[in-house]
Amino acid sequence: MIVILWSCDASDNGDQVSTWYKGNLHTHSYWSDGDEFPEVVMDWYKSNGYNFVALSDHNTLAEGEKWKTISGDSIYQAAFNSYLKDYGVDWVTYKNESDTIRVKLKTYEEYKSRFEVEKQFLIIQSEEITDRYENKPIHINATNISEKIEPQGGGSVSEVLQNNINQVLEQRERTGIPMIPHINHPNFGYGVSLEDMQKLEGERFFEVYNGHPSVHNLGDSIHISTEKMWDLINISYLNNHKEIMYGIATDDAHNYHSKGKSWSNAGRGWIEVLAENLTAESLIHSMEAGDFYASTGVELKSISLKENVLTIEVNAQEGNQYEISFIGCRKGDTDSNVLKMVSGSTASFNLTDDILFVRTKVTSSKLHPNPVENMKYESAWTQPVLYK
Numbered sequence: 090m091i092v093i094l095w096s097c098d099a100s101d102n103g104d105q106v107s108t109w110y111k112g113n114l115h116t117h118s119y120w121s122d123g124d125e126f127p128e129v130v131m132d133w134y135k136s137n138g139y140n141f142v143a144l145s146d147h148n149t150l151a152e153g154e155k156w157k158t159i160s161g162d163s164i165y166q167a168a169f170n171s172y173l174k175d176y177g178v179d180w181v182t183y184k185n186e187s188d189t190i191r192v193k194l195k196t197y198e199e200y201k202s203r204f205e206v207e208k209q210f211l212i213i214q215s216e217e218i219t220d221r222y223e224n225k226p227i228h229i230n231a232t233n234i235s236e237k238i239e240p241q242g243g244g245s246v247s248e249v250l251q252n253n254i255n256q257v258l259e260q261r262e263r264t265g266i267p268m269i270p271h272i273n274h275p276n277f278g279y280g281v282s283l284e285d286m287q288k289l290e291g292e293r294f295f296e297v298y299n300g301h302p303s304v305h306n307l308g309d310s311i312h313i314s315t316e317k318m319w320d321l322i323n324i325s326y327l328n329n330h331k332e333i334m335y336g337i338a339t340d341d342a343h344n345y346h347s348k349g350k351s352w353s354n355a356g357r358g359w360i361e362v363l364a365e366n367l368t369a370e371s372l373i374h375s376m377e378a379g380d381f382y383a384s385t386g387v388e389l390k391s392i393s394l395k396e397n398v399l400t401i402e403v404n405a406q407e408g409n410q411y412e413i414s415f416i417g418c419r420k421g422d423t424d425s426n427v428l429k430m431v432s433g434s435t436a437s438f439n440l441t442d443d444i445l446f447v448r449t450k451v452t453s454s455k456l457h458p459n460p461v462e463n464m465k466y467e468s469a470w471t472q473p474v475l476y477k
Contacts, residue, residue: 107375110367112141113359114215114232115273115299115339119157119194121146121217124165125345126157126172127195131204131212133345133355140367143215144197145230150216150237151197159190164346166190213369217273218253222246225280228273231257233369235266246281247288254292267373271295271337274304276315283318286334287325294376295319297336297470298383300357302350302461304341316450316470320425323473324418327445335376335472336448338383354459358385379472386458386467387411387451394474397440401449401471405434410454417447417473446473 117123118130127144134142144151159169169190173181182193201212218229220240227249231238234257241252250272257270271294275281286295297319298306308314313321322334338358348354362381364371375381382389390404403411413436415429420443428447429438438447453467 107363107365107380108367110140110362110364110372111359112139112143112211112362112372113340113342113355114143114213114271114337115145115217115230115296116142116342116355117146117217118144118151120144120149120151120155123343123345125168126192127151127197127200128176128203129168129172129345130342130355131200135204135210137356139359140209141211141213141369141372143213143230143232145215145217145232147217147219148237148240150214150234151194151200152237153196155194156184156191157194159192161189168346208367211367211369211372213372218256218270220249220253221280222249224278226278227253227280228277229253229257230271230273231260231268232271233266233268233373234260235264235268236260245285247285250281250285250289250292254289258291267370269294269373269376273339274299274301274306274315274341275318276305276308276312277301277303279305279312283313283321286318286322290331292334293332294335294337295322296339298338298358298385298464298468300338300340300342300385300461301353305462306464307462317425320416320418323446324423324425327475333379333446333473333475335379335381336383336470338385338470348459350459350461357457357459357461358383360384361389379474382469382471384467384469385464386455387453387469389451389469389471392471394440397476398437399440399447399449399474400437401435401451403434403451406453406455412452414450414452415447416450418445419443420445440474440476442476444476446475448473 118127184191215232220227238256243249243252254270261268297315306315340357342355343353360381362375364375388404390402393400413431414427415438417428418425449471451469455467457467
């Protein structure tokens with residue numbers, strides 16, 4: 090019997106009190122194609138109520154020596170001057186060369202020691218393994234890795250995915266350090282199809298929501314949405330006796346100087362993880378148990394599954410209305426459907442033995458403050474649960 094009992098403050102998990110931690114597992118800096126120094130990125134998340142963040146730059150770890158040439162654009166010149174003023178000459182290493190400013194980027198170990206606070210704010214070393222097959226982009230985040238992973242390539246999209254996943258899992262096995270891969274924005278360039286995802290082994294996580302403006306969360310007239318893809322993956326996985334796929338929300342932030350629907354901004358999507366403590370190991374173990382939800386603004390007060398009754402309670406904000414949809418699939422069906430919908434801040438669903446899985450989506454009447462695509466309203470997604 091699966092039993093989940095979550096609250097917005099803490100939950101009694103045996104002898105250990107667990108706490109909700111808010112975090113983002115996908116974001117960028119000057120170490121690849123982001124437009125800010127890693128310290129500024131870390132400060133943004135720390136100042137905006139996050140408990141953990143993974144700086145996941147493309148095909149790199151923030152280690153060794155790297156110099157960044159600052160764009161001559163007045164926006165970036167002003168940003169550098171602010172950076173220098175805020176952190177000081179004892180911290181910032183830079184050169185003026187023929188009217189060009191070059192800055193030495195701080196490493197993971199350097200900015201980690203400056204920003205981390207025990208039990209409050211954690212920085213997780215990560216990498217966005219950026220690969221491709223022919224003209225199709227294939228991106229996989231590796232969270233809490235200790236060694237850089239080179240893109241592995243392969244003879245098909247699914248083979249490229251699997252080869253890179255295997256490298257993360259091999260490093261985990263070899264080092265004994267908990268780490269996880271997750272599939273990024275499968276509809277980016279429509280590089281990863283449902284069929285590619287269905288073939289995977291050992292992958293437990295993918296981005297059901299990504300806040301980049303070019304990733305097509307909603308699909309189009311000939312491509313399914315990532316949310317529909319999620320359900321069809323799980324129908325296939327469960328029918329083939331694989332472990333269930335969990336859904337993550339991320340912001341995939343790149344842009345800190347321009348804001349709006351055309352830019353990839355921080356704060357659009359994140360996860361809330363119920364964990365015993367704020368360590369990468371504890372967070373990953375909770376995620377692998379499904380003890381988290383994805384959000385673009387909606388906060389949940391409690392989720393429980395007792396005696397096959399799934400109950401959701403929203404931490405409702407005054408003046409907002411909520412729609413709670415129970416989405417799932419009955420055994421033998423080939424597609425998911427809305428099995429029940431409730432208007433309000435609390436709802437329950439009785440799982441019966443003919444249910445393959447059910448999950449919830451909560452949609453608020455509150456407009457997202459900085460939306461992408463046509464995803465106008467704040468939402469949250471809980472993980473699929475099974476009848477036991």
